Amino acid sequence: MARLTLDALVVGRGSTAVAGPFDIAVAAGEALVVTGPNGAGKSTLLRTLAGLLPPISGTIRLEGPAASDGEAAERLADVAHYLGHRHGMKSQITVGENLAFWARYLGGAAAAQSERSRQDARRGPHVGVPTVSAPLSPAEALAAVGLPGLDAIPFGYLSAGQQRRASLARLLVAHRPVWILDEPTSALDIASQARFADLVAGHLAAGGIAIAATHHPLGLEAARTLHITPGAGRDDGRGSNAPGAPALDDAALAEAEGWL
Numbered sequence: 001m002a003r004l005t006l007d008a009l010v011v012g013r014g015s016t017a018v019a020g021p022f023d024i025a026v027a028a029g030e031a032l033v034v035t036g037p038n039g040a041g042k043s044t045l046l047r048t049l050a051g052l053l054p055p056i057s058g059t060i061r062l063e064g065p066a067a068s069d070g071e072a073a074e075r076l077a078d079v080a081h082y083l084g085h086r087h088g089m090k091s092q093i094t095v096g097e098n099l100a101f102w103a104r105y106l107g108g109a110a111a112a113q114s115e116r117s118r119q120d121a122r123r124g125p126h127v128g129v130p131t132v133s134a135p136l137s138p139a140e141a142l143a144a145v146g147l148p149g150l151d152a153i154p155f156g157y158l159s160a161g162q163q164r165r166a167s168l169a170r171l172l173v174a175h176r177p178v179w180i181l182d183e184p185t186s187a188l189d190i191a192s193q194a195r196f197a198d199l200v201a202g203h204l205a206a207g208g209i210a211i212a213a214t215h216h217p218l219g220l221e222a223a224r225t226l227h228i229t230p231g232a233g234r235d236d237g238r239g240s241n242a243p244g245a246p247a248l249d250d251a252a253l254a255e256a257e258g259w260l
C-alpha cells in the first residue's frame, strides 16, 4: 500500500523557511486538504512535494507506488501529477494536443500497460469514474470533466472555467497515483465542483492519494486537513509550523525557482 510521510519537513523559498515543520502521513485512498491564509505557504508546500522546490530541511518519504517505468519510485515527484495555479496548457494548440502531451510526458510505460487494462477497469466497481489504473484518452477525459467534443478547439479559446476543467482533465490522461492540486476548483461553477469531487473520490477509491490546497470546500467529506498558520500553526493535531520566517532573499528565490 502506498504511503506518503512528511518527517519534520520545512519548506521555503530559496534558503528561507516559509512553513513547517510538518509531520504527517497520508495513506493510499486518503485526501489531505491544505488550508491557510494568503501567503501561509500552501503553494510552497505543494511545490516542494512536487519536486519543484527543494525542502529546507526534513524528508518526504514514499512507500509503495511504482514509477512509470515499473521500478519502485524513489521520489514523490516521480509518481505525482502536479496541477498548479497555472494550467500547464499551451493556448495556441488544441485541448486534445495539450492532453496528449501530458499523457506522453507523465504516463510513461505505465500508461501503455494501463491502456490494456482499461476495458477491465471500466467493468469494475467504479464504472464511469476514472481511476489511477485507467488513464483515459483526451476525448474521454474531456467528456469526464464536462467538455465533450472540445478536443479540437485551441485551449486559448476556452472560457476561464472551461480552461480549469480542461486542465483537470490532465489528471485523467496520465497514470499517476498522487495528485497534488493547487486551488483545483478556482473558476469552476457549482456543477463542475461536484464533478471534480466525484473525480477525486474515484481516484481515492482506486488507491490514489490527493493533496489539495484550497480556500474553498472541495466536497471531499473524508479528507484530512492540514491548516497552515503563518508563524505558528497546527495540522490536525499531528504537527506544527515553525514560528517566524526571516526576510526573503530575492536572489536565492530566483535561483531556486528559475522561470517557474
Ligand SMILES: Nc1ncnc2c1ncn2[C@@H]1O[C@H](COP(=O)(O)OP(=O)(O)OP(=O)(O)O)[C@@H](O)[C@H]1O
Pocket: 013, 018, 036, 037, 038, 039, 040, 041, 042, 043, 044, 045, 248, 253, 257, 260
Ligand atoms: N516566487 C516567489 N518568490 C518569492 N517569494 C515567494 C514566491 N512565491 C511565494 N513567495 C512567498 O512565499 C510565501 C508563501 O507563499 P505561498 O504562495 O506558498 O502562499 P499560499 O499559502 O499558497 O498563498 P495563497 O493563498 O495566496 O495562494 C509568501 O510570503 C510569498 O510572498
